[in-house]
Amino acid sequence: MQTTLSENAKLLPRAEEAESILRSCVHCGFCNATCPTYQLLGDELDGPRGRIYLIKQVLEGNEVTEKTQLHLDRCLSCRNCESTCPSGVDYHNLLDIGRAVVDQAVPRPLNQRLMRSAIRAVVPNATLFKNLIQLGRTFRPLMPAALKAKLPRQIHPARPRPTEQHARRVLMLEGCVQPGLSPNTNAATARVLDRLGISITPISQAGCCGAVDYHLNAQEAGLNRARRNIDAWWPSVENGAEAIVQTASGCGAFVKDYGHLLKDDPVYASKAQKVSALTKDLVEVLREEPLEKLGIKSDLRLAFHCPCTLQHAQKLGGAVESVLSRLGFNLTAVPDGHLCCGSAGTYSITQPELSLQLRDNKMNALESGKPQVIVTANIGCQTHLDSAGRTPVRHWIELVEDALH
Incomplete structure (x- = not known):
């Protein structure tokens, strides 16, 4: 135009x-x-x-x-x-x-400014967020309904991770809210990759990907988080790490954008391009591996919710479904699978009414095939959908790991 x-x-x-x-x-x-x-x-x-x-x-x-x-x-x-x-x-x-x-x-009203500042102070801080979740679960009976709904119904504790032992090594972003809301997701990833001969090198200095700040219009703060992550990963990148694995598709979409967002930064432009090129969603790693080695046979009936950040941002629609089918899981059909569940990062907090309408529409679609469990690939979607209190919602890699036992 x-x-x-x-x-x-x-x-x-x-x-x-x-x-x-x-x-x-x-x-x-x-x-x-x-x-x-x-x-x-x-x-x-x-x-x-x-x-x-x-x-x-x-x-x-x-x-x-x-x-x-x-x-x-x-x-x-x-x-x-x-x-x-x-x-x-x-x-x-x-x-x-x-x-x-x-x-x-257009200056925002005070209540909006306070809410956005609180989100930016709490959500990217993994330790603080985890402690607040634990505190909230302790005092859940005393909390108002709106806050109760934000707390996970069940937290699956992290099982022990394997020690580093393989020649093939990858990095993994631990995330900011996932360790508090679904601590077993990354642990399950480490155990499945270990079975496939891939070890994860832990990089504790890497933190929030920066998406929370960036999308709440604190763009420079979000880019500074990106720069810190690049600095944290860079020695391992130079030492030949195969990939930077993302188990939350929202983080993956943003890290894959580092190269574009920092393209005019004279210090970080080339490093950001390299980091974005190495960044892979977990499914991109697994689909290239001989999954038959895992020895999984499961007829569990699953519905897969494909997050927007996986299908629209990363163009990986159908990838997880293909892997789950290869592993023997029974996937139900999901009508209107292209539509958003309403989580959308912090959208469920900033636009609660629209978010809940979209959540309930998505749950109706996901449950239409009568699945035993709903699985997804993004912690925000997982928590948001599970807050409906209906069919349980988990990360797909946890179901794969469960089937190893």
Whole structure:
């Protein structure tokens, strides 16, 4: 579409990128057909095409209002529209640019600022988050219903990890919320990889991937977390680590974007490109291995929820289902599998009403084939779906590891 940036917008660090993305949109509207918020609200401004127009108007110097901010806030960043778009519009990067400009122009109310600051203080801090989860579970009967729903129904403790012994070595991002909410996920990953002759080199200095800060418009703070992770991993990268394995697809999608987000950083650009190239979702590692060696035979009936960050951001839709089928699991059909579950990082906190509607719709779809267990590949989706209190939800690698015994 024709775009003329304002003089102020031309001074933005990513002005050229924003203009290029805007010009790539042909206003066809295919994106609205698969946008979860447009389907719920039926408002053009709550679909990708409308949000692109809002960002265009902002960057062309038109008035920015709280209404503009609200419509951008309601976006899940699920990137379903990118999978649908025939023109290849790089929507998620445009949204990040637009949100930053809008937030600078429209100060948020105090309650929103406090909530966002609290999320950024707590969620990326793995130790603090884990302690608060344990405290919450202790005092669960005294907590209001909204907070109770955020606590996991059951925490599967981490089993012992194997010691490093194989020539093949990979790194693994431990994550910030996963150790507190599902501590056995990474331990199960280590045991399955060990059976396949792959050891995990622990890097304790690597922390939150940076997505929480970045998507709450503390973009420089998010990039600083990326830089710290790159520094933590770099010695092992230089020593020949095969991959940086991600067991949470949300983290994986963001780490795979380090190369793009830091491409203009003179110190980190080349390192970020290397780290992004080495980053693999767990399924990308397992699908290349001789899984028959695991000796798994299971007829457990599973429904797989494919997170948006796996299918739309990383383009790995169908990959986990293929691995689970190879291992003998019985997968049920899931209608509308392309739609978001409503977790979307911190979206379930910042937009609770829309998030719960999407969760319940997704649970209805997942349960339609009467599975014994629902499995997924992202801790946010796992916790959000499980909060419905219906069919149990776990990470798929835990079910694979369970079947080893």
